[in-house]
Amino acid sequence: MTHDTQPKASHFVDGAYLEDKDGAAFPVIYPASGERIATVHSATPATIDRALDAASRAQKDWAAMTGAQRGRILRRAADLMRERNRELSVLETYDTGKPLQETLVADATSGADALEYFGGLAASLTGEHIQLGQDWVYTRREPLGVCVGIGAWNYPTQIACWKAAPALACGNAMVFKPSETTPLCALKVAEILHEAGLPAGVFNVVQGAGEVGAALVTDRRVAKVSLTGSVPTGKKVYAAAAAEMKHVTMELGGKSPLLVFDDADLDNAVGGAILGNFYSSGQVCSNGTRVFVQKGIRGAFLDRLSERLAGAVIGDPLDEATNFGPLVSDAQMKIVQDYIAKGEAEGARLAYGGKRLDRAGFYLEPTVFADVTDDMTIAREEIFGPVMAVLDFDTEEEAIARANATRYGLSAGVFTQNITRAHRVIAELQAGTCFINSYNDAPVEAPFGGVKLSGVGRENSKEAVHHYSQLKSVYVRMGDVEAPF
Numbered sequence: 259m260t261h262d263t264q265p266k267a268s269h270f271v272d273g274a275y276l277e278d279k280d281g282a283a284f285p286v287i288y289p290a291s292g293e294r295i296a297t298v299h300s301a302t303p304a305t306i307d308r309a310l311d312a313a314s315r316a317q318k319d320w321a322a323m324t325g326a327q328r329g330r331i332l333r334r335a336a337d338l339m340r341e342r343n344r345e346l347s348v349l350e351t352y353d354t355g356k357p358l359q360e361t362l363v364a365d366a367t368s369g370a371d372a373l374e375y376f377g378g379l380a381a382s383l384t385g386e387h388i389q390l391g392q393d394w395v396y397t398r399r400e401p402l403g404v405c406v407g408i409g410a411w412n413y414p415t416q417i418a419c420w421k422a423a424p425a426l427a428c429g430n431a432m433v434f435k436p437s438e439t440t441p442l443c444a445l446k447v448a449e450i451l452h453e454a455g456l457p458a459g460v461f462n463v464v465q466g467a468g469e470v471g472a473a474l475v476t477d478r479r480v481a482k483v484s485l486t487g488s489v490p491t492g493k494k495v496y497a498a499a500a501a502e503m504k505h506v507t508m509e510l511g512g513k514s515p516l517l518v519f520d521d522a523d524l525d526n527a528v529g530g531a532i533l534g535n536f537y538s539s540g541q542v543c544s545n546g547t548r549v550f551v552q553k554g555i556r557g558a559f560l561d562r563l564s565e566r567l568a569g570a571v572i573g574d575p576l577d578e579a580t581n582f583g584p585l586v587s588d589a590q591m592k593i594v595q596d597y598i599a600k601g602e603a604e605g606a607r608l609a610y611g612g613k614r615l616d617r618a619g620f621y622l623e624p625t626v627f628a629d630v631t632d633d634m635t636i637a638r639e640e641i642f643g644p645v646m647a648v649l650d651f652d653t654e655e656e657a658i659a660r661a662n663a664t665r666y667g668l669s670a671g672v673f674t675q676n677i678t679r680a681h682r683v684i685a686e687l688q689a690g691t692c693f694i695n696s697y698n699d700a701p702v703e704a705p706f707g708g709v710k711l712s713g714v715g716r717e718n719s720k721e722a723v724h725h726y727s728q729l730k731s732v733y734v735r736m737g738d739v740e741a742p743f
């Protein structure tokens with residue numbers, strides 16, 4: 259391995275790397291080769307305690323700084339991330355297997371956007387003045403305290419930044435637990451934040467699997483939990499947080515619909531479906547994995563899709579020409595292969611791909627099923643891999659009803675050149691993050707999040723501030739108090 263992927267230590271606590279070999283060791287596997295590239299230890303209860311203790315102590319001084327001071331540190335961290343984009347992108351590729359062609363433009367850069375955006379916003383977080391005759395009320399926008407961030411494995415740098423940036427801008431401290439599958443990148447985020455001047459203890463990283471996450475969520479010192487993960491984990495974490503009335507943000511899974519009408523620009527629609535199913539080898543929560551194509555263009559859509567998929571460059575993710583890499587792990591490979599087998603067994607027509615590649619690493623072909631019906635497993639469950647289900651429809655009303663017939667509600671897209679139809683349809687779709695003639699754009703300026711089982715709360719945009727702060731209202735009486743006795 260030419261690149262040094264072994265972190266200096268497993269955890270980052272109270273402003274410094276921290277090793278604790280009493281915690282169980284687990285391997286970090288490079289998805290493109292299946293080789294171990296690092297070893298990390300799970301946090302013991304003592305490490306978890308140290309991190310929460312450091313965060314509790316540091317939070318008060320951090321919140322006492324002005325917003326401009328906090329924001330300056332976050333913006334400095336954004337600049338450092340951009341300067342080191344290549345190095346961070348290479349590490350992201352080792353951690354996740356995603357092609358460097360993607361990580362160079364979608365991970366540290368997106369993390370830097372969040373740090374810059376919320377850094378800029380920090381100085382403008384204010385309460386309001388409410389005049390009531392002579393008396394008045396003022397509100398203070400206050401931090402929540404110690405926040406816990408728990409991440410999925412598909413975007414380890416981005417998820418750490420999307421949670422840390424608004425939390426820290428609002429004056430909170432954070433303890434972040436990355437996915438056990440991708441533990442490397444969040445440590446770099448911590449390192450950079452501290453290099454930019456973040457006081458020790460304000461952002462901490464502890465490693466480990468679900469039980470470390472659960473220990474963080476249930477700790478009395480924690481005021482808020484922000485999870486990016488699956489719906490089953492979300493239900494557990496939400497319930498544990500509710501027991502102590504903690505705030506939550508839940509960014510969970512989806513089975514999002516992408517509606518392609520007869521009048522759509524065919525190449526744009528195919529491009530949207532490719533972005534919404536095969537970017538990051540399909541391991542994206544907001545993917546439009548149920549592609550509803552109106553019957554008039556079904557044949558042309560499938561033909562054009564196959565032609566363009568044949569142009570995918572599958573290979574070494576560190577080669578910048580590669581645009582389709584491996585899945586994150588052997589476990590994920592088995593889950594996705596199982597779904598492909600179910601698709602075939604339940605009568606869907608395999609229109610493209612479907613096979614594991616005969617090479618080291620966890621490579622699976624981009625896969626398309628046609629003639630999919632709503633009741634099939636591959637049309638109902640989140641696969642989280644490069645498997646597109648193409649369904650056909652006749653009318654707008656039918657497409658809307660079928661698109662909404664799911665318990666998920668993360669994203670939805672529509673391709674049509676009819677402007678009134680585009681807005682009419684989007685208004686009817688039950689999803690938090692929608693696209694018209696596009697798919698999967700996630701600028702920091704726009705709110706991101708789901709409805710129904712896909713989540714609670716919003717990340718990014720000014721909206722995120724509401725999920726990392728609370729209002730105190732203060733009544734001020736100018737005259738005498740009139741008590742009845």
Ligand code: NDP
Nearest residue numbers: 409410411437438467468471472487488491509510511543
């Ligand atoms: P998981 O739900 O398996 O895990 C998410 C995180 O939660 C991991 O860090 C995991 O630890 C941790 N965890 C597991 N159990 C508990 C528990 N009881 N208490 C606290 N923490 C726990 O998701 P994956 O990592 O497999 O990621 C894929 C899922 O994430 C998909 O469903 C996808 O849709 C969703 N996702 C949602 C996004 C969104 O923004 N809406 C974005 C990206 C992904 P560990 O894994 O180390 O055991």
